[in-house]
Amino acid sequence: MDLRFTAAEQAFREELRAWLATTVPAVGPPPAHDDWPARRAYDLAWQRRLFDAGYAGVDWPVEGGGRGSSPVEQLVFKEECERAGAPYVGVNFVGLLHAGPTIIAEGSPSQRERYLPPILRGEEVWCQGFSEPDAGSDLASLRTRAVRDGDDYVVNGSKIWTSHAEVADFCELLVRTGGEGNRGISWLIVPMSSPGIEIRPLRTIEGTTEFAQLFLNDVRVPVANRVGEENDGWRVTMVTLSFERGTAFVGELLEAVRLLGELQAFGTRLDLFTGHPALLERIGHLRAAFDALWALTKRNVSEATQTGVPGIGGSVFKLAFSEHAQALGNLAMEMLAQASLCADPLHGPHGPLGNAEQVHNWYKSINLTIAAGTSQVQRNIVAERILGLPRAR
Amino acid sequence: MDFRVDEAQRELAGGIRSMLEGRLPLERIRSSEGAPRTVGADDWAALGETGVFALTLPEPAGTGLGLADAAVVFEELGRSLVPGPLVGTFLAAARDLVPGAAAGRAMVGVCAGRGGPPWMLEHLSSLDAALCPGDLPSGGPTLLSAVRDAPTAQRVAEPLDPLTPLWQLTRLPAAQPLEDPEWRLFSDGAVLTAALQVGHAARTLELAVAYAKERHQFSKPIGSFQAVKHLCADMLVRAEVARAAVHAAACLADAPDVLAAEATTAGSTPAAFLRRSAAGAKLLADEAAIANARAAIQVHGGMGYTWEVPLHLHLKRSHVLATSFGAKGELAALLGSLPAGARAEP
Ligand SMILES: Cc1cc2nc3c(=O)[nH]c(=O)nc-3n(C[C@H](O)[C@H](O)[C@H](O)COP(=O)(O)OP(=O)(O)OC[C@H]3O[C@@H](n4cnc5c(N)ncnc54)[C@H](O)[C@@H]3O)c2cc1C
Numbered sequence: 001m002d003l004r005f006t007a008a009e010q011a012f013r014e015e016l017r018a019w020l021a022t023t024v025p026a027v028g029p030p031p032a033h034d035d036w037p038a039r040r041a042y043d044l045a046w047q048r049r050l051f052d053a054g055y056a057g058v059d060w061p062v063e064g065g066g067r068g069s070s071p072v073e074q075l076v077f078k079e080e081c082e083r084a085g086a087p088y089v090g091v092n093f094v095g096l097l098h099a100g101p102t103i104i105a106e107g108s109p110s111q112r113e114r115y116l117p118p119i120l121r122g123e124e125v126w127c128q129g130f131s132e133p134d135a136g137s138d139l140a141s142l143r144t145r146a147v148r149d150g151d152d153y154v155v156n157g158s159k160i161w162t163s164h165a166e167v168a169d170f171c172e173l174l175v176r177t178g179g180e181g182n183r184g185i186s187w188l189i190v191p192m193s194s195p196g197i198e199i200r201p202l203r204t205i206e207g208t209t210e211f212a213q214l215f216l217n218d219v220r221v222p223v224a225n226r227v228g229e230e231n232d233g234w235r236v237t238m239v240t241l242s243f244e245r246g247t248a249f250v251g252e253l254l255e256a257v258r259l260l261g262e263l264q265a266f267g268t269r270l271d272l273f274t275g276h277p278a279l280l281e282r283i284g285h286l287r288a289a290f291d292a293l294w295a296l297t298k299r300n301v302s303e304a305t306q307t308g309v310p311g312i313g314g315s316v317f318k319l320a321f322s323e324h325a326q327a328l329g330n331l332a333m334e335m336l337a338q339a340s341l342c343a344d345p346l347h348g349p350h351g352p353l354g355n356a357e358q359v360h361n362w363y364k365s366i367n368l369t370i371a372a373g374t375s376q377v378q379r380n381i382v383a384e385r386i387l388g389l390p391r392a393r
Numbered sequence: 394m395d396f397r398v399d400e401a402q403r404e405l406a407g408g409i410r411s412m413l414e415g416r417l418p419l420e421r422i423r424s425s426e427g428a429p430r431t432v433g434a435d436d437w438a439a440l441g442e443t444g445v446f447a448l449t450l451p452e453p454a455g456t457g458l459g460l461a462d463a464a465v466v467f468e469e470l471g472r473s474l475v476p477g478p479l480v481g482t483f484l485a486a487a488r489d490l491v492p493g494a495a496a497g498r499a500m501v502g503v504c505a506g507r508g509g510p511p512w513m514l515e516h517l518s519s520l521d522a523a524l525c526p527g528d529l530p531s532g533g534p535t536l537l538s539a540v541r542d543a544p545t546a547q548r549v550a551e552p553l554d555p556l557t558p559l560w561q562l563t564r565l566p567a568a569q570p571l572e573d574p575e576w577r578l579f580s581d582g583a584v585l586t587a588a589l590q591v592g593h594a595a596r597t598l599e600l601a602v603a604y605a606k607e608r609h610q611f612s613k614p615i616g617s618f619q620a621v622k623h624l625c626a627d628m629l630v631r632a633e634v635a636r637a638a639v640h641a642a643a644c645l646a647d648a649p650d651v652l653a654a655e656a657t658t659a660g661s662t663p664a665a666f667l668r669r670s671a672a673g674a675k676l677l678a679d680e681a682a683i684a685n686a687r688a689a690i691q692v693h694g695g696m697g698y699t700w701e702v703p704l705h706l707h708l709k710r711s712h713v714l715a716t717s718f719g720a721k722g723e724l725a726a727l728l729g730s731l732p733a734g735a736r737a738e739p
Binding site: 004280283285287289316380383384388 | 398630633634669672673676677724725731
C-alpha cells in the first residue's frame with residue numbers, strides 16, 4: 001500500500017503542469033450553457049490543442065494513436081487539468097471515452113484509420129444512441145431494428161436521451177439485428193447526416209437542450225459500418241463500459257471538491273456558521289467523503305494499472321459519489337438561500353456570490369443517480385455480482 | 394503508485410485471523426460478557442507475542458512495519474470483536490510510554506478527557522495507565538499513570554457493551570503532560586480506531602449477506618428481495634469507502650514526503666493535513682460501523698434483536714469506539730473549519 005508516485009509518473013505530472021500553466025490562460029472563457037454550436041467549437045479547439053501537444057488520448061492505447069498511459073497517469077492528467085482550470089472533455093466525451101475505445105478494441109483496420117484520428121484531432125463529435133423510450137435500465141430489450149438490404153442495413157426506431165446529438169457527426173448506435181435479448185444486438189457507426197434521421201431536442205431540468213430524441217426512418221447504414229460481428233454488439237458494448245478503468249468521475253469529483261471549498265468560503269464571508277454548527281459539520285462531512293472518494297479512486301486506478309480492470313470499485317464509487325454530490329448541491333441551495341433562486345451570477349457587498357456555478361452544479365447532481373446506470377441498478381449489480389446475492393427473476 | 398493492499402499485508406492479516414480463530418474464538422470472547430475483566434492477561438500477552446502492539450517499533454523490539462500495516466491488523470481485531478484497550482496499548486508501546494505495553498504485559502486505556510465529571514474509563518481495573526489524546530481541559534495530551542488506583546472510581550453495572558467494562562470517575566488522577574506537537578497521538582489513534590471500525594463494518598456485512606442467502610421467506614432466499622439487496626449493497630459501499638480513507642490516512646502517516654507534498658497542494662501543513670485525513674477516516678468509519686450493524690440487524694429480522702446473535706456486540710462496540718478520538722460532531726466541525734483550500738494556484 002503506497003501513495004508514492006513513481007519517478008515517471010511525477011515527471012509526467014511536472015511536464016503536463018508546465019504545459020497547462022502556459023496553455024490554459026490563453027483559452028477564453030467557456031460559451032453560454034445553451035449555445036451548443038459554440039460549445040462544440042470550444043471543446044473541439046481544446047482537443048486540438050491537446051493533440052498538438054501530444055496529450056490527445058492519454059489513456060488510449062498506442063495502437064489507437066493514443067499515449068498509452070497507465071490509469072495512474074490518466075488520473076494525474078485529470079487531476080492536473082482540473083487544477084489548472086482546463087476545459088472539460090465536453091462534447092468529446094463519447095468519442096474519446098466510448099466510441100473511440102470501442103473501435104480500437106473491436107473495429108477493423110479501415111474503421112480505425114477512418115474514425116480514430118479525427119476524434120483525437122478534435123474534428124468529429126460522436127454521440128451515444130443506446131437508450132430508447134422503452135429500453136432504459138433494461139437496455140438489452142432495445143427495439144430499434146436494422147434489416148439487411150444488400151450492402152446496407154435499413155434502420156427504423158427511436159433513441160432517447162442522446163446527449164449532444166444536435167452537434168454530433170456520428171452516432172454509436174445499438175440496433176436489433178436478431179432475436180430478443182442481448183444476443184440479437186449489433187453496434188453500428190451512423191453518420192448523423194444520414195437521410196431519415198430526425199433530431200428532436202429535449203429540454204433538461206437546466207433548461208438547455210443537452211440531450212435529444214432521435215427518430216430513425218429507413219436510415220441506410222452500410223454493413224461496413226458495423227463494428228464486430230452481427231448480433232455480437234452487446235459484447236462489443238461491454239468492452240467499452242469497462243474502459244475508463246476507475247477514472248470515470250474524477251473530473252466531477254475534483255470539481256465537487258472545488259465547489260465545496262467555495263461554498264465554505266462563502267459561508268465564512270457571510271458569517272453563516274456562527275450559531276449554526278450543523279452547517280459547518282455538513283461541510284466537514286462532505287470534505288471527509290470527498291477525501292475518501294479520492295482515496296478510493298487511487299485504489300481503483302492502482303487495481304486497474306496492475307490488473308487491467310478496476311475491480312469492484314467502479315459501482316461503489318458511483319453510488320457513493322452521486323449521493324455526496326447531491327448532498328453538496330442541497331447544502332449549497334440551503335446556504336445560498338434566496339441567492340439560490342436564480343442561475344444569474346449575483347454580486348453582494350463582498351463581491352460575487354458564486355451562486356450561478358452552485359446552482360448549475362445542483363441541477364447536474366440530480367442526474368448523477370440516473371445517467372449511466374441508475375443507483376437502483378448499480379445496487380443490484382453490487383448485490384448480485386459482488387456480494388453474490390441471488391438474482392431476481 | 395500502488396495503493397492496493399499488498400501481498401505481505403494480506404499475509405499479515407491472514408496470520409492474525411488464524412491466530413485469533415485459534416486463541417480467541419467468539420465463544421471464548423463471549424464467555425466473559427459482563428465481567429470486570431473481558432480479556433485475560435494471558436490472552437493479552439498472546440496478542441503481544443504475535444506483535445500486535447509492536448508492529449511499528451523497530452526490530453528487534455518490534456517488526457519495523459508502518460501504520461498502514463497496523464491498520465490492516467486492527468481491522469482484523471475489530472472484525473473478531475477482540476476486547477481490551479487495543480489502541481491505547483498500541484500508542485503507548487509505539488512511543489515507549491509504558492513498560493511492557495509492546496509485549497502485551499501492560500494495558501493502556503484511553504480517556505476521552507472531556508464531558509466529565511463523571512469521566513468514563515473503559516477496562517479500568519486492568520489498566521496500567523491511560524492516555525488522554527489531547528483534549529483535556531488542562532490542555533495537551535497527557536498520561537495518567539496511577540489510573541487503576543483512582544480513588545473515586547466506581548464500576549458501572551450496565552455498560553453498553555458487555556465486553557467493555559466501564560468505570561465512572563468524579564476526579565481524574567494526576568496527569569503527566571506528553572510532548573506531541575504534531576497531534577500524532579490523535580492522528581494515529583484515530584486511524585487505528587477507524588481501522589477497528591472498518592473491521593466491524595466488514596464483519597456485519599458478511600453476516601448480513603450470509604443470512605440473506607440462507608434465510609427463506611415467501612419460498613425464496615430473502616437476499617433475492619431487492620429491499621434486502623440494497624441494504625447489503627449500501628453496507629458494502631460504506632465499508633469500502635471508509636476502508637480507502639483509513640488506508641490513505643495510514644499511508645500518509647508512513648510517508649512524510651508524500652504527506653508534505655499533499656499538504657502543500659492543499660495549502661496546509663503536514664501535521665494539520667494528517668489530522669484532517671485521520672479525522673475524516675474516523676468520521677466515515679464510525680458511521681460505516683454503526684450503520685452497517687444496524688442494517689445487519691434489520692436483515693436478520695427478530696433474530697437480529699436477540700442477545701444470541703453477535704450483531705448487537707458489533708453495534709455496541711462501534712458506539713464505544715465512536716466516543717474516543719473524536720465524536721461525530723467534533724470531527725465534522727474540525728473538518729468543516731479547515732481552510733477552504735480552493736483551487737491551488739499553479
Ligand atoms: C443527463 C443524462 C444524459 C444521458 N445521456 C445518454 C446518452 O448520451 N445516450 C444514451 O443512450 N442514454 C443516455 N442517458 C440515458 C440513461 O442511461 C438512462 O436514463 C438510464 O439508463 C435509466 O433509464 P430510463 O431513463 O429509461 O429509466 P428507467 O429504466 O425507466 O428507470 C425508471 C426508474 O425505475 C428504476 N428501475 C428500473 N429498473 C429497475 C430494476 N431492475 N430494479 C430497481 N429499480 C429499477 C430506476 O432506478 C429508475 O428509478 C442519459 C440520461 C441522463 C439523465
